[in-house]
Amino acid sequence: MELKVNGTVRHIKSAPSTPLLWVLRDELDLKGTKFGCGISECGCCTVLVDGEPVNSCVTPVGDVRGEVLTIEGLGAPDAPHPVQQAWLQHNVVQCGYCQPGQLLAAAALLRHNPDPDRAAIDAALQGHLCRCGTYPRIRAAIATAARLQQQPRTTGSAPFAGEEVR
Ligand code: FES
Secondary structure (H helix, E strand, C coil), rough: EEEECCCCCEEEECCCCEEEEHHHHHCCCCCCCCCCCCCCCCCCCCEEECCCEEEEHHHHHHCCCCCCCHHHHHHHHEECHHHHHHHHHHCCCCCCCCCCHHHHHHHHHHHCCCCCCCCHHHHHHHHCCCCCCHHHHHHHHHHHHHHHHHCCCCCCCCCCCCCCCC
């Protein structure tokens, strides 16, 4: 079967019943997508399919209809996505294990809702666990990303210190 991943059509040899997570990691060598719980409870394995968050650990690759976006395809080194810029400004990452899923969920949220309030952010991220407890920084970074998305800034600009979340 063929699968479009991060803008490129890939030929997939894995059986259709293989979870998308293992196709991405083991067949396509895209290691940014993480294995967490394996039962769709933690959000570590989140990728986007046609812009919508999907738990790749429980999604057979044969059931995927649409283009897959992984963390490797979210931005480019010289053109990071607003959520990636905001994550850096707020020093969100601790161990980092959950962050690819958190970033993709945040990007999907901002695509649908360019100015999310606290309730919308919490709803979008509720399926994403962070054992390091970075939730306050994630919320603040999403608020910053929303502003960056509306008013693009360079990565070298001053951080939005003390960003408030409504
Ligand atoms: Fe460590 Fe979230 S940063 S699990």
